[in-house]
Amino acid sequence: MNKDTQVADLTNLMSKFTAYIGKRLPTDVTTKLGELREKEVNFLAKEVYESMRQNQEAADQLDRPSCQDTGVIQYFLTAGAKFPLLGELEDILRNATLGATKEGPLRHNAVETFEEKNTGTNTGSKIPWLDWEIVPDSDSVIIDVYMAGGGCTLPGAAKVLMPGQGYEGVAEFVFDVITSRGVNACPPLLVGVGVSTSAETAARLSKKAILRPVTSSNPNENAALMEELLAEGLNELGLGPQGLTGNNSVMGVNIESSARHPSTIGVAVSTGCWAHRRGKIKINADMSYEIISHQGFKV
Amino acid sequence: MKKILTTPIKDEDLESLNIGDVVYLSGTLVTCRDVAHRRLIELGRELPVNLEGGAIFHAGPIVRKKDNGEYEMVSIGPTTSMRMEKFEKEFIKQTGVKLIVGKGGMGPETQEGCVENKAVHAIFPGGCAVLAATQVEKIEGAEWTDLGMPETLWINRVKEFGPLIISIDTKGKNLIEENKKGFNEKKKPILEKINQKIRFIK
Numbered sequence: 001m002n003k004d005t006q007v008a009d010l011t012n013l014m015s016k017f018t019a020y021i022g023k024r025l026p027t028d029v030t031t032k033l034g035e036l037r038e039k040e041v042n043f044l045a046k047e048v049y050e051s052m053r054q055n056q057e058a059a060d061q062l063d064r065p066s067c068q069d070t071g072v073i074q075y076f077l078t079a080g081a082k083f084p085l086l087g088e089l090e091d092i093l094r095n096a097t098l099g100a101t102k103e104g105p106l107r108h109n110a111v112e113t114f115e116e117k118n119t120g121t122n123t124g125s126k127i128p129w130l131d132w133e134i135v136p137d138s139d140s141v142i143i144d145v146y147m148a149g150g151g152c153t154l155p156g157a158a159k160v161l162m163p164g165q166g167y168e169g170v171a172e173f174v175f176d177v178i179t180s181r182g183v184n185a186c187p188p189l190l191v192g193v194g195v196s197t198s199a200e201t202a203a204r205l206s207k208k209a210i211l212r213p214v215t216s217s218n219p220n221e222n223a224a225l226m227e228e229l230l231a232e233g234l235n236e237l238g239l240g241p242q243g244l245t246g247n248n249s250v251m252g253v254n255i256e257s258s259a260r261h262p263s264t265i266g267v268a269v270s271t272g273c274w275a276h277r278r279g280k281i282k283i284n285a286d287m288s289y290e291i292i293s294h295q296g297f298k299v
Numbered sequence: 300m301k302k303i304l305t306t307p308i309k310d311e312d313l314e315s316l317n318i319g320d321v322v323y324l325s326g327t328l329v330t331c332r333d334v335a336h337r338r339l340i341e342l343g344r345e346l347p348v349n350l351e352g353g354a355i356f357h358a359g360p361i362v363r364k365k366d367n368g369e370y371e372m373v374s375i376g377p378t379t380s381m382r383m384e385k386f387e388k389e390f391i392k393q394t395g396v397k398l399i400v401g402k403g404g405m406g407p408e409t410q411e412g413c414v415e416n417k418a419v420h421a422i423f424p425g426g427c428a429v430l431a432a433t434q435v436e437k438i439e440g441a442e443w444t445d446l447g448m449p450e451t452l453w454i455n456r457v458k459e460f461g462p463l464i465i466s467i468d469t470k471g472k473n474l475i476e477e478n479k480k481g482f483n484e485k486k487k488p489i490l491e492k493i494n495q496k497i498r499f500i501k
Contacts, residue, residue, distance in 0.1 A: 047321060047462055048424045055427035059374075068360050068374040068428040105373065107361045108448045118447035151379050151402065151425060168494040175490055179482045183475065184379050184403030186425040222499050229496055233489045237482045242425055243403060244464065245478055275426035 006085060006287055011092045013289060014281075015099030016299050018073060018145050021279035022065040022104055025056065026293040028213040029190075029276045032251045036188055045246035052241070052274065067275045070106040071147030073097045073128040076211060080138025084285055089141070090130060097121075097128045109150075131204070139285040142292075144211045147277040152189070155181035158199040158206070158268035167226065170195055170267045174230055174253075175237075177269045183243035186273035188251050190214055191234065194268040195223075195257040202266035205256035210272040211280075214252040227253045241274065251276070303459060307352030308397035310417040316465050318474040322421065323461035324354055324398065327439070330453040331355040332378060334446050336386035339393065347442040348452055350394040357383060357401030359449025360428075362438065370438040372455065376428030377402035380420065388412035404466055404475025414471040421463035422475075434460045 001009075025033075037049040059066035075093050079086060100106055101122045110124040111117065122128070129148075157177050161169040174193055182189055194205030217224040230253040240246020251274070260266065272278075280292040291297045304312055306326030316322065329348050338344040360375035380401030383390075387405060390396065391412040399409075399418065402425040413419060423431060440454035466474040 051424040051427045055430040058429040065374045067426045167497040229493045
């Protein structure tokens, strides 16, 4: 297969996959929502979970985006340095976004800043947003596609704490964000927390955290404990679906971290709504692929 | 039995409604969000749709143009209502709108507007956009299309559109604000419990 054909095929694949994840939720999210639904007893909570169920069924049958806000498209790449199309990936993903916008169809969500015009294509300056991590010896690439909707992006916040505030300050920050702005972000939420050295490093990690499966745990024992405590505590608040009160608030809490300056604790929160639309795909050097997040996808 | 509101909505249709009630809407529902509010209230431009007794939806849908030139509603869920808080009280007063549908709660200004002009705010379950689209019978018009797909005023004929959960009623009660108060009261003791277990800096 020559390079041009490979580029065209991969563009087509990523275009189809990007449109697809707007219509069907990843398996881990669907399973979790099913569990949470069973636990609800109050009338409004049950009513909303029933609407959610009907909605996902209708989206699947009618092949339509399950939420009208198909977000700004973000691609998080974990790319092998020896992946044959490494240099072409940026163009491929830009064209995949254009393709998915027509095919989905996706809502037009790229407004060019300062010009304040909607481009109508979901592409614009640095959009789709690409985040890169390079893996030295690998020849494959793993791409996380994420639809960053407005509602679940709005609670996003980052702050740098003084070490005296400790991890207690981190917990307080998370609770403040969720009780003030998380209520409007379509709970039950997946809460991503970055604990790091500065505002922007924590912010990036908090977003990476919500790309992890809802039931996954941080490999560090203390971080995993904190994930568990925060999830239990937030559930105890009882936000319920759409903030209408209920037995749960979150699908989970995921923490990602880095080392930090001794004088700072950078903390950030990113939230994913119940309709957490993300997909994970692995593409090998020979362009064969594997879908990690969903079952049943076909080009 | 389903409680169904029909446009044009009269004051007496709303007076008996309380926060937490579930209703449905039949008639006309117009999408109206950030820029449309700004144009009317801040820029003083006349709204191209008559909303007297009407219903608006804080929503930016996905719409497809069919081959015959008609529009098809693909996906239409609510957007965060709080973004319109800055404008809504004045919007209710100027337009005579009776039902505001959106996501999440709204603030004290909207509450005042609802009491003074006998209007209500209701929540449609967020993210349930295909469910909502199947309740749109027809798109009867589109105004201010220069704003692009999400911000255009889409005039929809809807049938038993809902569930709509009353979040602000005509007496000024506010469901989400009350809920938020409850969440904030619970927050402190929960954090105290957590904080004892995360003193990792020693």
